[in-house]
Amino acid sequence: MLCAHMVTQGSVVAPQEPLAWPQNEYYIRFVSPENCSVVGRGSSAEIEGNGMSWWERPDAGNGQAPSLIVFTGDPLGYQQPGVYNITLKNAPYAHVLANNTMMYFGAEMDGVRIQATDRGSSAGVLVSNASLYMYNTHIDVGGVNAMIQTGYGERESGILRVSQATFRRGGGFIVQMTDGVMGNITIDSSQFIGTSHGIRLLGARDGSGALYDLFFNDISMTNVGVPITVDNTYCPKDHDNCLKPAKGVLTQSIMFGEVTATQTSGDAGQFTCRPDKPCEMISMNDIDIRAASPGLPNLFHCANAYGYTDVHVNPEPCLKKHTLSRAHGTQRDFPVF
Numbered sequence: 001m002l003c004a005h006m007v008t009q010g011s012v013v014a015p016q017e018p019l020a021w022p023q024n025e026y027y028i029r030f031v032s033p034e035n036c037s038v039v040g041r042g043s044s045a046e047i048e049g050n051g052m053s054w055w056e057r058p059d060a061g062n063g064q065a066p067s068l069i070v071f072t073g074d075p076l077g078y079q080q081p082g083v084y085n086i087t088l089k090n091a092p093y094a095h096v097l098a099n100n101t102m103m104y105f106g107a108e109m110d111g112v113r114i115q116a117t118d119r120g121s122s123a124g125v126l127v128s129n130a131s132l133y134m135y136n137t138h139i140d141v142g143g144v145n146a147m148i149q150t151g152y153g154e155r156e157s158g159i160l161r162v163s164q165a166t167f168r169r170g171g172g173f174i175v176q177m178t179d180g181v182m183g184n185i186t187i188d189s190s191q192f193i194g195t196s197h198g199i200r201l202l203g204a205r206d207g208s209g210a211l212y213d214l215f216f217n218d219i220s221m222t223n224v225g226v227p228i229t230v231d232n233t234y235c236p237k238d239h240d241n242c243l244k245p246a247k248g249v250l251t252q253s254i255m256f257g258e259v260t261a262t263q264t265s266g267d268a269g270q271f272t273c274r275p276d277k278p279c280e281m282i283s284m285n286d287i288d289i290r291a292a293s294p295g296l297p298n299l300f301h302c303a304n305a306y307g308y309t310d311v312h313v314n315p316e317p318c319l320k321k322h323t324l325s326r327a328h329g330t331q332r333d334f335p336v337f
Contacts (some may be wrong), residue, residue, distance in 0.1 A: 008086065009041040016050045016056065021092070026070040030081055038061040040086030040111075042190070048086050054092035055121045065092035067252040071107045071130070072099045078212040080133075082108035084250065089115050094123040095141075106131030123147065124170065127160060127179075132161045144171035146193065150180045150209070165190040172197035175214065176236070177249050183213040194219040198261065203232030203249030205274075206241045210250040220332070221261035223292050228256060228269035230279055248277035251259060252307075254307075256282075266297035268315050272306035282307030288314045288315035 027049065030036045034283075040046070047068055054065045068091040071081055088095040095114045098107050100139055109132070114124045123140035125132070125292045127148040137147045141253060145167040148160050162205035165187070172195040175185060192198045198221045212234075219226050232251045235242035251273065268289040273279035282305060291298040309317050 008139065009045070010044055010046075010170045012047045014049045016046070016053060017143055018053055018092075021066055025066040026097075027066065027070065027072040029067050030269045031044040031072055036084045037079040038086060040084065045086045047086065049089060049091035049095070049122075051090045051120060051122050052084050052117065054269075055119065055127055063207075065125075067097040068093040069095070070097045070099065078123070079282075080106060080108045081286070081294075083112050085111040087115065089186070090117060090120055091122045094126045094169040096125045097137075098125075098127045098132050106133055108133045108135075109137050110135045112137045114139045114141060116143075118142070123168075123259040132160055134160075134165060136164050136170075138161075138166045139170070140166075140168040141170045144174055144231055147174040147176060148182070148185065149166075149174075149176040150178055150182050153257065160185045163189050167192045167195055169194050171195065173202045173212065174202065176202045176234075177209060177211040177251075178207040178236070180209045182211050183253075185213070186215045186217075187219065188204065188217045190219055192219070192224050192227075192261075194223050195221075196225040197229060198224045198227040200226075200229040201231070201251070201254065202229075202234040203251050203277075205233050205248070206237050206246040207249050208247035210252075212250070212253045214254045216255065216259065217257040219256075219259045219261075221259070221263075221289075223262055223264055225263065225265045226270060227261040227263050227289055228237050229269065229272075230254065230282065231272040232279060233272050234272055250277060252280040252282075254279070254282045255285075256287060257285045259287045259289070262292040263289060264290070264296070265309035266299070267301060268298050269300045271300070271302040273304040276322070277306050278306055280306050282315050282319055284317055284319065285312070286307040286312055287317075288312065290314070 014027050067086055116122050120142045123143040124141045125146040199216055231251045260305050298315050300318045305319050307319040
């Protein structure tokens with residue numbers, strides 16, 4: 001589909017009743033877009049999803065409820081589609097969904113505010129086997145703030161770049177890997193406020209493939225449950241095969257730098273990895289995580305996680321200082337400063 005910009009200056013309102021909006025549908029959908037964008041004009045520009053009646057339904061959180069804006073299909077040309085300078089509110093499922101699309105050029109978000117009411121369970125941004133560039137974006141929702149994922153038999157995920165974003169109240173930022181290859185993910189100059197998690201990197205226990213080259217820099221977190229999580233033993237709720245033998249997700253080359261946080265759970269971070277698929281090459285530099293209240297524990301927890309630290313890390317890191325190269329059967333040492 002070839003198209004120009006869709007411009008809104010006031011409010012665009014979705015139907016209130018679920019029967020007027022079929023399951024697993026969308027309000028605005030771009031298929032194989034070139035130069036297709038949603039652009040707000042003025043501070044009152046918004047799209048209201050009216051998801052309140054959906055959130056009470058049992059199928060609201062499993063993808064059966066509709067999303068506000070959907071990008072799907074590879075673009076036909078070189079112009080990025082995007083969402084700019086607009087407020088998206090109360091989507092029944094996701095406010096922005098990028099699915100099986102844009103592996104090289106990607107969709108773009110800039111100047112977008114995403115909001116859901118206090119009882120809302122909708123997600124902010126969901127990216128599945130796609131590329132997305134997100135700048136100057138504020139996401140305040142009850143579900144996950146942002147998530148990038150691949151699933152069984154799916155192709156390599158694209159690039160994700162997030163800069164100057166604010167995540168409030170929801171589940172934080174999740175990278176979830178089941179099968180395939182996922183990398184080239186960067187978040188910088190961003191903040192988390194009151195989320196249950198900060199950065200959460202998950203490899204499915206019954207999956208396979210590789211999760212690598214992830215960079216998180218200049219991140220602040222305030223009253224966040226668990227600021228940092230790396231876990232390749234994770235079992236998604238919809239998976240029935242987690243106890244069966246599987247290759248596992250290779251998890252390596254992850255950098256955390258200039259991270260300040262206050263945590264509310266007692267955990268500064270969790271690194272939980274399979275003994276036969278250890279997490280390798282984790283770098284932690286200039287990290288300062290503190291308990292949000294006096295007397296609350298403040299510890300890192302590690303299992304089969306290897307890497308190195310540089311400059312200042314608080315609390316005391318628990319990464320092992322060497323790792324095993326499974327490909328060559330030799331021990332490889334990392335520098336420890």
